[in-house]
Amino acid sequence: MNPHGSTQGNSGIVNMGGSNSFTNTVVGNEAHMTVSPNTAEALGTRTAPGGGERRRDVGVVTILPTEMRAVLDELGLDRPRKKEGLFFSTGDIPTDSGTASVVATRTHGPGQRSVMAALDHMRHHFAPRLWVLVGIGGGLHHGYNRDEGPTRAGNVIVSTRIVYYDARKITTGDRVQRRGEERQAPARIVHAVNAYFTDQGEPAMIRGRVDGHRKRSFEVHHGLIGSGEAVIADGDSEVRHWLRDYNDKVLAVDMESGGLSQFWQENSVRGEGDPGWLVVRGISDGANAEKDDGAHGLAAYNAAHVVRELLPYLL
Structure with missing residues (x-):
């Protein structure tokens, strides 16, 4: 039968x-x-398409070594182990909503294309139900004092909407006409993030996670992220002006979120289940001439801690 x-x-x-x-x-x-x-x-016994590994609840992708170390420490994952030439870290994390099975990996390098390749490897081997891109980003102050407001170094932006700004047309005289694309995470992820901020307040206030910053709380904001291939290190750049005019709620920029949202959209037709996605970025600099690496650890650890706090809502 x-x-x-x-x-x-x-x-x-x-x-x-x-x-x-x-x-x-x-x-x-x-x-x-x-x-x-x-x-x-x-x-709960289904294996990923690649076979041999059970499907995971959450797949975390990072880019920099500092970001990966922060994820391993804050989520309590195992050290990376090799699978078919790639390295993944796994772990089961107890939460108020049950145990979350997590896998994490680093991209080959920065940029939209590399993050799409990392997502494909993770989908093949672990088929997570949710993709989370976590790490550092540059803050767009839009008139805020650099040491205040949502994009102060160490604050965290949780994003369910991505504005890809690199699509453009170059006309006579090298004039640039940007053709931005915006994508939003699935409704269930937006509702989960909304529930987090309903419980924690907006901005959510969290005690510092890094030595030297433990006496000062950092803020967690729900906002848009602008994404493109360019590293922005000019406070008066054309891209910053375009993003501000597009939507003044764009709070940060990175080089990978556009690839995440694009990969999700183009793979949403697969019959093996459509995962959700989320971006969590700690502010490390002001995306201006003063940009440096000094706050990378602070931003990465704060962002990873926020991912840990979001897990009960995302399960």
Whole structure:
């Protein structure tokens, strides 16, 4: 018999009457059962398309070594181990909503293309239900004092909307006409993030995670992130002006979020389940001439801690 997509074989007896109820059970000599993907999903035993690894709840992608170390420390993941020439860290994290199974990896390098390749490797080996891009980003102050407001160094931006700014047309006289693209995370992820800020307040205030900053709380904001291939180190750049005019709620910039949202959109037609996505960026600099690496650790650890706090809402 073949109920609900499963196949069974046995040499025993199947009783279709009475009040008995048997679930996922076969009886008899050389009995066997092939469970449908939907049933395996419900039982929590489904493996990723690459085989050999169970599917994970959350897949975390980082770019820099500092970002990966922060994720390992804040989430308590195992040290990276090799799988088919790639390195992944895994762990099971207890939360108020249950245990979250997490896998994390680094991209080959910075940029949109590299993050798309990393996501494809992770999807193949672990098929996470949620992708989270976590690390550092440059803050766009839009008139705020550099030491105040949402984009002070160490603050964290949680983003469910990405503005890709690099699509453009160059006309006579090298005039640039930008053709921005905006994508939003699935509704269930937006609702989860909204619930977090309802509970924690907006901005959420969290005690510092890094030595030298533990006495000062950092802020967590829900806002847009602008993404492109350019490293912005000019406080008066044309890109900053365009993003401000596009939407003054664009609070930070990075070089990978556009690739994440694009990869998700183009793979949302796959039949193996459509994951959600989220971006969490700690502000490390003001995306201006004073840009340096001094606050990378502060921003990375704060961002990784916020991911840990979001897990109960995202499960």
